[in-house]
Each structure stands twice: as C-alpha cells, then as structure tokens.
Amino acid sequence: MTKPAKKAARAKRKPAAKPKKIAPARGLTPAQFKKIALSFPGTAEGTSYGMPSILLLGKFFTRLRKEDNSLVLHAGSIDEREMLLEMDPATFHITDHYKDYPGVLARLEKLDAATLKAMLERRWRKMVPKKMLKAAGVVE
Numbered sequence: 736m737t738k739p740a741k742k743a744a745r746a747k748r749k750p751a752a753k754p755k756k757i758a759p760a761r762g763l764t765p766a767q768f769k770k771i772a773l774s775f776p777g778t779a780e781g782t783s784y785g786m787p788s789i790l791l792l793g794k795f796f797t798r799l800r801k802e803d804n805s806l807v808l809h810a811g812s813i814d815e816r817e818m819l820l821e822m823d824p825a826t827f828h829i830t831d832h833y834k835d836y837p838g839v840l841a842r843l844e845k846l847d848a849a850t851l852k853a854m855l856e857r858r859w860r861k862m863v864p865k866k867m868l869k870a871a872g873v874v875e
Contacts, residue, residue, distance in 0.1 A: 761826075762844040763851065765799055768806060771851055772797050775859045776871050791862050797855060805840040806851070809858045813837050826850075 763771075772778060772789040781790040788798035798807050805828070810816035816839045819827040826845040833840065841851070860868065 761847045763846055763848060765843065767848065768799060768843060768851065771848060772855060775855060777859075777863055777867060791859060794862065796858065796862070799843070800840065803840070804843045806843060806846065807833075808839050808841055808851075808854050810837050810839040810854075811857065 769780075769789070773780070775791065775796075777792045778796060779790055780787070781793075782788055783790065783795040783798065786798055789796045797809075799805075800807060810819055813836075816827075816829070816837050819839055820829065823845075826842055828840050828842070829838070830840065841854075860873065863871075
C-alpha cells in the first residue's frame, strides 16, 4: 500500500470529532425574562407605580426597565446588593432611586437564567404565605 493510500485508510478509521461544547451565552430576551418570572405560583402581569410589572399576589415582584433594558430585582439587603455590585458590575448596577432600598438592577443582556431564577425564587419564598409554600411542595 502506498503512503497516501495508508494515510487515507487511517483517516477513514478515525471516529468523527466530537463537537465542542459551547458555554451557554449569557443574556436573556424580554420574553425569556417574562416566562421565568411568571413561572412562580401566584404571579401575574400587572402594573406597579404605573409601570408594567410582574406582581406576586398583587404586590410588586419584578419588572423590566425599558429605559436601560434592566430588571428590577430584590437583593435581600443593601449589604448583599453592594456585594453583587462589586462582584459583577457588568451585570448589576443601581440608580440614585434605589440607593436606599435593597433593590438592584440587572442588565438583561448580561444576566443568565439560573441567576434570575435563583434571585426570584428567594424573593418568592419570602413573599408567599407558608401554606402556599407547602402547596408548591417547598419545604421550609
């Protein structure tokens, strides 16, 4: 067998290269945000202070700020908000309006679904009555 024929035979025997795993892209669309936010029991679309929002049992839960394509999220405390701002300033930011409130703004194009779900679930757990937690199968 000639050298080129041997090389061709070896090439045929090699298994196909596995496709490289691509890391999931960060960033959400407004539709993805809405789908995640409305997946929590008790949530509905509504308004808060005249702005389209996602409400939980009639109270503010989250919203998309169209003026800067950011989400309004509850950080738990001002200290936790400051930690988020320091750890990931590309994603999290605030405006003067939120400086005295434990809210944080998250840029939609930088936020990933897992982080959004975790932040909303934490807030959801604090807002709903215990019987609703039990009905949802959440152990406290």
